Structures are given as C-alpha cells and as structure tokens.
Amino acid sequence: MELIQVKDSIIADKCDELLTLLILDERKYDANISSQVKIQGWYSTTLEDTNRVTYAMVEENKVVGFVHGYIKDIAGGMVDETVALLDALYVIPRYRGQGIGKLLVERFEKWGSLKGATFIDLSVLNDNKVAFNLYKKKEYIPLKSYLRKKL
Numbered sequence: 001m002e003l004i005q006v007k008d009s010i011i012a013d014k015c016d017e018l019l020t021l022l023i024l025d026e027r028k029y030d031a032n033i034s035s036q037v038k039i040q041g042w043y044s045t046t047l048e049d050t051n052r053v054t055y056a057m058v059e060e061n062k063v064v065g066f067v068h069g070y071i072k073d074i075a076g077g078m079v080d081e082t083v084a085l086l087d088a089l090y091v092i093p094r095y096r097g098q099g100i101g102k103l104l105v106e107r108f109e110k111w112g113s114l115k116g117a118t119f120i121d122l123s124v125l126n127d128n129k130v131a132f133n134l135y136k137k138k139e140y141i142p143l144k145s146y147l148r149k150k151l
C-alpha cells in the first residue's frame, strides 16, 4: 500500500467514486442527503490548483482511501493566520481500523503546514462517533456548531 498525492485524472476519478460513498455514508446521520448522489469529474478539476490537494492510499491501482482539502480563502483580512480546511476523508470499509484514516489526516496536516497554515478546520456530523474519535485522537477540538430546524 502506498500513500500518494493525486496528480492524474484516473486516480482523481476513483476519488470521486469514494466521495460519492462518503456522501452516501453521511445519509446515516443526515436524512436530507439524496440516495441518488453521484460525483463525477470533480477532483480532476482541482488537480492544477496549488491551494488544493488530494492524497490517496492506493493498493495495486485501487484507491482504498483518500483525503482532500484546501487553503481557505477568507475575505477581508478577517483572520490573522492561514487556515487549511480538511474537506473530505474516506476509507473503504474493508480497510478500516488499520490506521489509514489517521495517516491521511497526518499527511494533510503536513501539506497544510507546508502551505503556511497554522490551523486545520473541518466539520463532522454530530452522530459520526467514529470520525469524532479519530479527530479527537488527532487533537481536534469542537469549535462551532451547525444548527438545523425542520420546517
């Protein structure tokens, strides 16, 4: 198994498939996510953007997990320090519990740091305890709550 930076559209397209699975997985915690979701051609459009990065854990040309994130563009000089946003993290079920999720987060943190970020921000659904545990282990702390009311 190898952790690589995604630079070609073949691997990027495989990450789209995993992003689709990630969003479908979030249906467990958010009933408003469509069962019809299908991401196609998204990560390949980000490959040239030096403020975005995707890392994939690859086993014999199969992507078993990935992380994607970017440097947040915060307008108006509102913040003092650069923030990197961890936007998506997914490991396919058969490969979970082996430390891959942690490695992907660590690799993204290293990238953020090289880009000059001093914080990583991310969102996680409240009931996603597995992800919460992972982030807690990596020393992330709750900062803000996202609220919703059903009309």
Ligand SMILES: CC(C)(COP(=O)(O)OP(=O)(O)OC[C@H]1O[C@@H](n2cnc3c(N)ncnc32)[C@H](O)[C@@H]1OP(=O)(O)O)[C@@H](O)C(=O)NCCC(=O)NCCS
Pocket (backbone or CB within 6 Å): 022, 025, 089, 090, 091, 092, 095, 096, 097, 098, 099, 100, 101, 102, 103, 123, 124, 125, 128, 129, 130, 131, 133, 134, 135, 137
């Ligand atoms: C969250 C996810 C990426 C974790 O990937 P993983 O490769 O299994 O994670 P790791 O093996 O690196 O585990 C890291 C930590 O997560 C927690 N964790 C992992 N699996 C867990 C489980 N089944 N139950 C509780 N905690 C768990 C533990 O704290 C673990 O640390 P430890 O092994 O030192 O105890 C994976 O479960 C996944 O893709 N889930 C669906 C998508 C998702 O929730 N993504 C995050 C959205 S914000």
